[in-house]
Amino acid sequence: MKIESIKLKNFKAFKDAEIKDIPNFCVVVGANGSGKSTLFSLFGFLRDALQSNVTTALAKWGGSRGFQEVRSRNSSGPIGIELKYRREKQAPLATYILEIDDQNGRAIITKEVLQYRRGSKGKPWHFLNFSSGAGTAVTNELESVEKESDLKREEQKLKSPDILAIKGLAQFERFPAVVALGDLIENWHISDFHISKARPEQEAGYAEHLSREGENLSLVIQYLYNQHKKIFDDILEKLKDRVPGITNVESKTTEEGRVLLKFQDGSFEDPFLARYVSDGTIKMLAYLTLLYDPNPHPLLCVEEPENQLYPKLLCELAEEFRTYANRGGQVFVSTHSPDFLNAVELDEVFWLIKQDGYTKVKRARDDSQIASYMADGAEKMGYLWREGLFEGVNP
Numbered sequence: 001m002k003i004e005s006i007k008l009k010n011f012k013a014f015k016d017a018e019i020k021d022i023p024n025f026c027v028v029v030g031a032n033g034s035g036k037s038t039l040f041s042l043f044g045f046l047r048d049a050l051q052s053n054v055t056t057a058l059a060k061w062g063g064s065r066g067f068q069e070v071r072s073r074n075s076s077g078p079i080g081i082e083l084k085y086r087r088e089k090q091a092p093l094a095t096y097i098l099e100i101d102d103q104n105g106r107a108i109i110t111k112e113v114l115q116y117r118r119g120s121k122g123k124p125w126h127f128l129n130f131s132s133g134a135g136t137a138v139t140n141e142l143e144s145v146e147k148e149s150d151l152k153r154e155e156q157k158l159k160s161p162d163i164l165a166i167k168g169l170a171q172f173e174r175f176p177a178v179v180a181l182g183d184l185i186e187n188w189h190i191s192d193f194h195i196s197k198a199r200p201e202q203e204a205g206y207a208e209h210l211s212r213e214g215e216n217l218s219l220v221i222q223y224l225y226n227q228h229k230k231i232f233d234d235i236l237e238k239l240k241d242r243v244p245g246i247t248n249v250e251s252k253t254t255e256e257g258r259v260l261l262k263f264q265d266g267s268f269e270d271p272f273l274a275r276y277v278s279d280g281t282i283k284m285l286a287y288l289t290l291l292y293d294p295n296p297h298p299l300l301c302v303e304e305p306e307n308q309l310y311p312k313l314l315c316e317l318a319e320e321f322r323t324y325a326n327r328g329g330q331v332f333v334s335t336h337s338p339d340f341l342n343a344v345e346l347d348e349v350f351w352l353i354k355q356d357g358y359t360k361v362k363r364a365r366d367d368s369q370i371a372s373y374m375a376d377g378a379e380k381m382g383y384l385w386r387e388g389l390f391e392g393v394n395p
Contacts, residue, residue, distance in 0.1 A: 003083055109132070188300075218261045
């Protein structure tokens with residue numbers, strides 16, 4: 001999956017904003033409070049709405065005030081989200097439109113549309129069109145349809161107007177376009193890694209993917225060692241290159257049924273438990289585990305990966321993110337680090353600024369001065385940021 005553009009209306013700090021032509025590896029910078037976390041919360045909001053309903057997602061991301069807190073302050077009208085994406089490189093451009101409004105204190109999905117554009121001309125075809133819990137969905141396989149008149153639409157009614165149509169219909173194979181979108185959103189990964197959660201021993205269990213907060217790190221390491229030894233060995237080699245002294249990592253199950261991580265330092269005979277290893281070592285292991293997942297997520301979001309990591313490691317980490325993106329998993333990263341930004345290319349950087357209380361999006365390549373410096377090859381992005389060339393943003 002590749003998201004090509006995001007348009008937001010009345011979504012928290014984004015009263016009216018659009019990000020176009022988004023690259024595989026997208027890096028976002030901005031001052032504190034400019035909206036970086038809000039941009040990432042969009043993905044979490046959509047996934048939560050898919051897993052439960054819009055009312056629950058609004059409560060999670062807006063607190064007790066729900067809709068009123070998620071909708072941009074001093075604004076009226078619905079919250080609007082529009083994503084343009086491709087399921088794969090040569091697939092038709094798809095657009096997912098979601099509008100949520102408040103009716104008598106209750107959240108209502110007033111518009112939910114999934115449409116595909118088959119070529120450069122003509123109107124897009126609506127494969128899903130719902131409002132207030134009722135609408136139609138197409139049952140044809142997308143590739144089998146040559147003209148819009150061949151589309152077979154089926155009327156459906158949802159149990160509640162705050163349930164996403166893609167949630168209900170994605171359970172049925174006869175709505176293939178909807179199933180594909182539901183699978184994509186369900187498999188997004190928004191990392192909120194907490195080192196303190198990854199250190200303690202875990203109850204014995206099974207985990208193939210690193211969780212949002214990383215508390216199952218020892219279980220995933222155990223899974224990789226048992227099921228994907230080559231990938232485990234690659235992770236270990238990269239960790240050894242970046243953390244002096246580390247020669248081995250293992251996941252052990254105790255007699256009490258607890259799983260713990262042990263790190264071997266070549267200077268000592270006995271291994272260390274995770275609780276005694278540095279924050280940077282734990283975090284680097286977690287990122288490598290995430291980035292070398294045998295089944296990568298279609299979209300990966302990471303906020304401020306530079307925290308607890310030695311600055312010299314950030315260039316290599318940025319390249320790891322880019323490699324992950326080029327393998328097919330789009331990556332969004334926010335950063336406050338000029339060292340990380342020095343490893344980033346001109347096309348990959350956006351920055352956020354506050355204007356009149358709301359967030360606007362700018363792109364580095366659209367700034368003639370930044371583009372000129374980068375074209376000359378005399379400067380790196382982080383140096384330009386540090387020198388104040390990113391209007392409204394200071395590192």
